[in-house]
Amino acid sequence: MKNRKLFSSTAAVFSFTILADSATTTAFADENLDIGKLEYESACAVCHGLNGKGDDGPLKELLVKPVPNLTVVAKNNNGVFPFDRVYKIIDGREEVKSHGPRDMPIWGRAFTNQTSLYFNNYPETDTESAARSRILALTEYVYRLQK
Secondary structure, eight states: HHHHHHHHHHHHHHHHHHHHHHHHHHHHHHHHHHHHHHHHHHTHHHHHHHTTSSSTTTGGGSSSSSSOOOGGGGGGGOOEEEEEHHHHHTSSSSSSGGBBBBOOOHHHHHHSSSSOSOOOOOOOOOHHHHHHHHHHHHHHHHHTTOO
């Protein structure tokens, strides 16, 4: 009988530990930021829309050319997401007329010249690595938008 109570107490403590650990993991999961999504919403959604389809961006009406549907980038490239090309487009190294000329890349230079809410520039003079991190997160988010 004593062993049964000990087992019961041990099982209860073990169960509580698992529940507490699970709750802590859930709390940390809620704290995880989706940096790519946040960067997209703050930099891209005004033209491409929240869903990436180019149909609901608030600046859509002001643009001369139709906004491309970012959810079919891979589909339009034989089913392969061109990660490097998308990165270069965001960075400004690959020119996209609607993003402006190369001497004024729309996000690469902007990301380098401004601090990020999500990435600390460490050391403080290393804005280039913070910009690369933001562009990588954004490119990965566009990848996740693919249908």
